[in-house]
Amino acid sequence: MCPQNVHIVTGSVGSRGTLAEFLIRKLEHFTSLSLEDKQALELAARQRTKRIRSRDDIIHEGDVPQSINLVLDGWACRYKTLEDGRRQIIAYLLPGDLCDLHVSVLREMDHSIGTITAVTVAEISGESMRTLTAGHARLAQALCWESLVAAAIQREWTVNIGQRxxxxxxxxxxxxxxxxxxxxxxxxxxxxxxxxxxxxxxxxxxxxxxxxxxxxxxxxxxxxxxxxxxxxxxxxxxxxxxxxQFNANYLHLDREGRHLDANEP
Amino acid sequence: MCPQNVHIVTGSVGSRGTLAEFLIRKLEHFTSLSLEDKQALELAARQRTKRIRSRDDIIHEGDVPQSINLVLDGWACRYKTLEDGRRQIIAYLLPGDLCDLHVSVLREMDHSIGTITAVTVAEISGESMRTLTAGHARLAQALCWESLVAAAIQREWTVNIGQRxxxxxxxxxxxxxxxxxxxxxxxxxxxxxxxxxxxxxxxxxxxxxxxxxxxxxxxxxxxxxxxxxxxxxxxxxxxxxxxxQFNANYLHLDREGRHLDANEP
DNA sequence: CGAGCGCTTGAGTTCCCTCAATGGTAGTGG
DNA sequence: CCACTACCATTGAGGGAACTCAAGCGCTCG
Structure with a gap:
């Protein structure tokens, strides 16, 4: 996994209509978004996209990332390597998943992110993210939900590896x-x-x-x-x-934020 | 672990001067707080405290908690139980740790929280928490840091159990x-x-x-x-x-938010 | 067509588990 | 005060789940 071979593509990628498509689908398992919410997300995702080939690194442990990566397409994973080469994959990042909400709070990455397949990511600046959440309370809540669900998945993995x-x-x-x-x-x-x-x-x-x-x-x-x-x-x-003994409750896909729904047709 | 025997004590507990003492110490590993920040935290912690005896449950999987618990004293843990009785402890909650930041976003608990020793917790309403973070940007950041560190610990546990x-x-x-x-x-x-x-x-x-x-x-x-x-x-x-192969970097104790420091004597 | 990678299989070993029994200590009650 | 219980730590013995090593097979790709 050598960090290179990164195509920077500014503007639209591929022929897909919306880039934030999968993130929007995911967030709507929490609450329904207004048209404006969706457009704001789409705009943030459009600023700058990047294509990374398969089995390559996106970010390495110790890096100080400057922006937030949103997976648009393909599979990636968080992982950690021990000194003697043992490696643990900590999480899978699928389309619609956000990589480094840490930015602007945790300075340094304590793990790496690498690709499984070729991956397209949108780079969203901390600035964009702040204006996005400041202007759209419902989005802020939905993004908070997304990170809580990620934490719940991490907990379930602990159970999985520890007990099963x-x-x-x-x-x-x-x-x-x-x-x-x-x-x-x-x-x-x-x-x-x-x-x-x-x-x-x-x-x-x-x-x-x-x-x-x-x-x-x-x-x-x-x-x-x-x-x-x-x-x-x-x-x-x-x-x-x-x-x-798989119980999907930890994925919280049952629209727990429905009381926040945008009421539009 | 039967949920009962809960003493509700409104007002000050024990003779300690400050209740939020350990939370404040913890947050100051991220950034130094102003006197006003600390007083606001203290006020929130003082509203309502609860004492739970050792090896008892604080919250059970499936519950819909209405407020956020802050551990003031003693040890607790998050855990999950499988149908056949196998149990995995998912995290330890020490003084200064927050239990359910989920509140108002994830409706239902996907795991339980129980005590190890006798524990004193402060119950902070979602309302209090919202006004706290709305009025104190630095505190909001610090609390965000605290939950990111908790997530980092969870990731490290996955590595620990999976590879070591x-x-x-x-x-x-x-x-x-x-x-x-x-x-x-x-x-x-x-x-x-x-x-x-x-x-x-x-x-x-x-x-x-x-x-x-x-x-x-x-x-x-x-x-x-x-x-x-x-x-x-x-x-x-x-x-x-x-x-x-213990590397403490995942605990993020090196004041990564020092640029946000309150500048007071 | 050889090289490289991923999947598969066999054989032997080791780490960790289960079962079972013992001893220490603290708490309870007669 | 001492039996009695309960819980926790400890130890031994035997078994099984998962590991390592090693080799072979089938792709794909340059």
């Missing part, structure tokens, strides 16, 4: 990723993309590659999932959830 | 607790209180009680620590830190 068996850990991870992708409209029936190598999965749930491989085979032969190429299919989501 | 050996995990936990207590002025030379049972330690780092016991003996016979009764002594903090 290999089978449960892996199944739980797959459930979480599937449900998160589905909430963004990025699944197709029981199927979604899973661009992770088995080594990356291993570094996520604290197992060896060999054991991840064998545990995947268990999940397959239990008829719960298929995983070929980079495509995951969960045949019995209900069944898998029960088998691994 | 039993010996390292346990040593790392002891380092973290010691350093956090020291930053509050709650250590005495190389010694601090450690009111945890071995079963609680086990549920924190994902090991069995038996193995925690044996690993503690390893740490002792390596001459790194003593642990008798509820008193921990770390004989060689430097050495322990090296042995378990």
């Amino acid at each position: 068996t290999a089978f449960e850990r892996l199944g739980h991870l797959l459930c979480e990723l599937f449900v998160r992708l589905r909430s963004l409209g990025l699944t197709n029936g029981p199927t979604c993309e899973l661009p992770l190598t088995q080594a990356e999965i291993a570094d996520t749930i604290g197992l060896s590659v060999v054991h991840v491989n064998r545990t995947l085979q268990e999940l397959r032969s239990a008829g719960l999932i298929s995983l070929r190429g980079r495509e995951l299919t969960i045949h019995k989501l209900e069944g898998l959830q029960r088998a691994v | 050996t039993a010996f390292e995990r346990l040593g790392h936990l002891l380092c973290e607790l010691f350093v956090r207590l020291r930053s509050l002025g709650l250590t005495n030379g190389p010694t601090c209180e450690l009111p945890l049972t071995q079963a609680e330690i086990a549920d924190t780092i994902g090991l069995s009680v038996v193995h925690v016991n044996r690993t503690l003996q390893e740490l002792r016979s390596a001459g790194l620590i003593s642990l008798r009764g509820r008193e921990l002594t770390i004989h060689k903090l430097e050495g322990l830190q090296r042995a378990v």
Whole structure:
């Protein structure tokens, strides 16, 4: 992972109409936004975008980032490396996820962020973010919700790695990723993309590659999932959830901020 | 852990001069506060305090808390229980720690909070908190810092449980607790209180009680620590830190918000 | 077509778990 | 004051989950 090969693209990227599309979808699991809220987000995301190739670093531990990165497209992850090379993946960043809300409060990154696939990010300056939240109370609340949900996910990962068996850990991870992708409209029936190598999965749930491989085979032969190429299919989501004690409440997708809804048609 | 036996004490508790003492000490690791900032915090903490006996619940998963709890005294923890009884302790709450910043954003608790020792908490209403942060920008920043640090600790725990050996995990936990207590002025030379049972330690780092016991003996016979009764002594903090790869940067105790300092004598 | 990477499999080992029993200490009540 | 209980720490023995090492297979890509 060498930090280079970064294309700076100012202005619109690709042919997609809205850049903040996935962030907006995500936030609307908390509360519905007004047209103006959405336009303000879109404007902030349009200022400056960046494309990073796969398996490359976005930010490295010790860096002092100056702006906030919003993932527009692709998968990234937070990770930490120990001196002897052991690595732990701490979080996955999917489209609509924000990378460094720390900016302007925590000076120095205490972990790194790297890509899994090629990724497009929007760089939002601290300044833009401040005017955005100052002018739109509902957005400020929604962004606060987003960071609280990220913290809740982190807590659940602690439980997952600390208490569950290999089978449960892996199944739980797959459930979480599937449900998160589905909430963004990025699944197709029981199927979604899973661009992770088995080594990356291993570094996520604290197992060896060999054991991840064998545990995947268990999940397959239990008829719960298929995983070929980079495509995951969960045949019995209900069944898998029960088998691994997955309870989606920690994702807080049930519109807990509905009392703040923008009342527009 | 049955929720009962809660003494409501309105007004001052004990004979300590300031209630918000530890919170203030903690926040001043980020930026120095003005006298007025501190008085505002103190006022908020004084409204209503509560005493909870040891090994009891403060809030239970599924509850919808109405106010924010600030730990004034004693140890508490966040935890989650699986259906079959396995339990993971997710975080320790020491004096000066805030429990449920979620309030007014996340409706429902996705985990429980219980006490380790007897605990005194201040209940701060969402309303008080809002006026506090609205009127004091520096405090708002400092409280934001506090929640970002809590998130950083959670990430480090993921690394700890996911990648480290039993010996390292346990040593790392002891380092973290010691350093956090020291930053509050709650250590005495190389010694601090450690009111945890071995079963609680086990549920924190994902090991069995038996193995925690044996690993503690390893740490002792390596001459790194003593642990008798509820008193921990770390004989060689430097050495322990090296042995378990503990790097305190994730605690962000180095006054990263010094540019916001109140300039008073 | 060789190189590199990721996935898979086998064999042997080790770390950590479970079960079970013991001892110490503090709290309770007769 | 002493039995009685409860909880916590400790120890031994045996078992199993997950690890390491090593090799082979099948892609993709330059």
